[in-house]
Amino acid sequence: MTTRRALPLAGPPVRVRRDAVANADRILCAARCVVDADGADALTMDRLAAEAGVGKGTVFRAFGSRAGVFAALTDDFERNFQAAYLSGPPPLGPGAEPLDRLLAYGAGRIQLNGMHAALLRAGARAPDGKFEVPARKVSAMHVRMLLRQCGVEADLEVLTEALLAPLDADLVHYLTSERGLTQDDLVSGWKALVQSVAG
Amino acid sequence: MTTRRALPLAGPPVRVRRDAVANADRILCAARCVVDADGADALTMDRLAAEAGVGKGTVFRAFGSRAGVFAALTDDFERNFQAAYLSGPPPLGPGAEPLDRLLAYGAGRIQLNGMHAALLRAGARAPDGKFEVPARKVSAMHVRMLLRQCGVEADLEVLTEALLAPLDADLVHYLTSERGLTQDDLVSGWKALVQSVAG
DNA sequence: AAGGAAAACGGACTACGGTCCGTTTATATC
DNA sequence: GATATAAACGGACCGTAGTCCGTTTTCCTT
Missing domain, CATH: 1.10.357 (Tetracycline Repressor; domain 2)
Known part of the structure; x- marks a missing residue:
């Protein structure tokens, strides 16, 4: 799942920066790793940010919560x-x-x-x-x-x-x-x- | 609601200290006040402890969570x-x-x-x-x-x-x-x- | 009434989700 | 390529639930 708008015909041409998409992917990937390794409860936002190699704010920007x-x-x-x-x-x-x-x-x-x-x-x-x-x-x-x-x-x-x-x-x-x-x-x-x- | 065991015939004579019961009552009372005044979301454990005039640990001891x-x-x-x-x-x-x-x-x-x-x-x-x-x-x-x-x-x-x-x-x-x-x-x-x- | 063990107290401490804002970076334009 | 601008970044910061442990209090025993 990327941050890119899913609906093809949705309004103005949403400009999505490449780095944002890449980061979202890395975060998601890291999330899967953590969950596989230690279970869903072990997935804290701090750890997720650390494992993905990004700042915490980035995780929240990408996924909201x-x-x-x-x-x-x-x-x-x-x-x-x-x-x-x-x-x-x-x-x-x-x-x-x-x-x-x-x-x-x-x-x-x-x-x-x-x-x-x-x-x-x-x-x-x-x-x-x-x-x-x-x-x-x-x-x-x-x-x-x-x-x-x-x-x-x-x-x-x-x-x-x-x-x-x-x-x-x-x-x-x-x-x-x-x-x-x-x-x-x-x-x-x-x-x-x-x-x-x-x- | 007191901390005293509710079931009459339950096992050994559980000794309940008077101060614990009194505190539980005060906490519960304070909780009702807060909820009535500001709603359920406003009931934080810190505030509850403060309003009841007890330490935070006491609230957790009395109600667990x-x-x-x-x-x-x-x-x-x-x-x-x-x-x-x-x-x-x-x-x-x-x-x-x-x-x-x-x-x-x-x-x-x-x-x-x-x-x-x-x-x-x-x-x-x-x-x-x-x-x-x-x-x-x-x-x-x-x-x-x-x-x-x-x-x-x-x-x-x-x-x-x-x-x-x-x-x-x-x-x-x-x-x-x-x-x-x-x-x-x-x-x-x-x-x-x-x-x-x-x- | 005095002594002592067990229970309760209190508040500093930890861990976590979520926010904020100064800094960095991608991209469109010239 | 240089520049401007909007977007994204990062991590310090905040509020909250829950824990821990040294101190205080109750109340049973003698």
């Missing part, structure tokens, strides 16, 4: 998943029945959240940061659309949130690591829930 | 609610149909979480603190019992968590304050969800 660093770290996975459910092959992508897509979405999300639990958890410490993130909004839109296509009549906005809530990375982590449940248990449970709502 | 202070602050409300759903009058307490009790529980929880959102949110910043709390476990047990009584056949442990997740204080706060939904919307949505599962 510690949460921003983790967001960038998980960005690739999130983008892939997003691409998969928006335009990938069935059953996750278009082409399958809405209900099947919904079930596949939940399974995928649980797996993704479970796999990158440490990163996602560390990145979501901000008060409401968890909900304001674009990725979450895209997810919500997608789920809402599928529910509508399933012919569900209830308040879709609230229902969507209610179905998204149990997929939360913190919760998945807690249930799998502290309570001896498996990801499959969670997937089955969520599927059962969805089927009783939209089946 | 900032989250602990907020937990103590909401304790009364939580206890009342707990008493209401465990042994109060119907429909929340015993005597009503399980489904009605479940619906009443959700409505009550959303209302409680909405009302004390600031405190509950401030108190739950810890990584997994949100789930390890006794109150949450009691709630989970209660919901699981009601689901069983409703004749639900699914994996009750997972289903319980999936139904509890949307009641989260952070989520309730976000949906009501950032998304223009009302608590009634949330209550209706949750009830619809539960009814399609256990109705």
Whole structure:
């Protein structure tokens, strides 16, 4: 992930200095190293700056906050998943029945959240940061659309949130690591829930 | 709330020094003052110690952490609610149909979480603190019992968590304050969800 | 009432996230 | 190539949560 604006057609030609991009890359790279070596908790902003060989201010300029660093770290996975459910092959992508897509979405999300639990958890410490993130909004839109296509009549906005809530990375982590449940248990449970709502 | 052990029959006679109890009370009192005056965010541990007229170490000894202070602050409300759903009058307490009790529980929880959102949110910043709390476990047990009584056949442990997740204080706060939904919307949505599962 | 052990106190100290602003550097223009 | 300007840099600085340990206080024992 670079600092360069991602949307192709976005307004005035944003001038991005080469050194800024290079630094962002080095920082991100260093972040991966630290996380791999010592875990997400060991990733302090001071250490990250030191390992990347830049000043602390540079890290904050590039990523805004510690949460921003983790967001960038998980960005690739999130983008892939997003691409998969928006335009990938069935059953996750278009082409399958809405209900099947919904079930596949939940399974995928649980797996993704479970796999990158440490990163996602560390990145979501901000008060409401968890909900304001674009990725979450895209997810919500997608789920809402599928529910509508399933012919569900209830308040879709609230229902969507209610179905998204149990997929939360913190919760998945807690249930799998502290309570001896498996990801499959969670997937089955969520599927059962969805089927009783939209089946 | 005092530091004195709450459970009557718990083990050896725990000796509690009078000054410790008195200090805990003063701290809690000061905490209420600060929160009432300037809001939950303004409650720093240094300020709390200063306003209570004790050392900072004393605050940590008494409540363990900032989250602990907020937990103590909401304790009364939580206890009342707990008493209401465990042994109060119907429909929340015993005597009503399980489904009605479940619906009443959700409505009550959303209302409680909405009302004390600031405190509950401030108190739950810890990584997994949100789930390890006794109150949450009691709630989970209660919901699981009601689901069983409703004749639900699914994996009750997972289903319980999936139904509890949307009641989260952070989520309730976000949906009501950032998304223009009302608590009634949330209550209706949750009830619809539960009814399609256990109705 | 005196003595002493255990518990509680207090505040200096550490570590961390985040900000600020004087200094440096890339790039567009001439 | 020289110059100007806006952007990026860096690290000292701040506020906060949480720890540590020498000192003070309680209260049980005799």
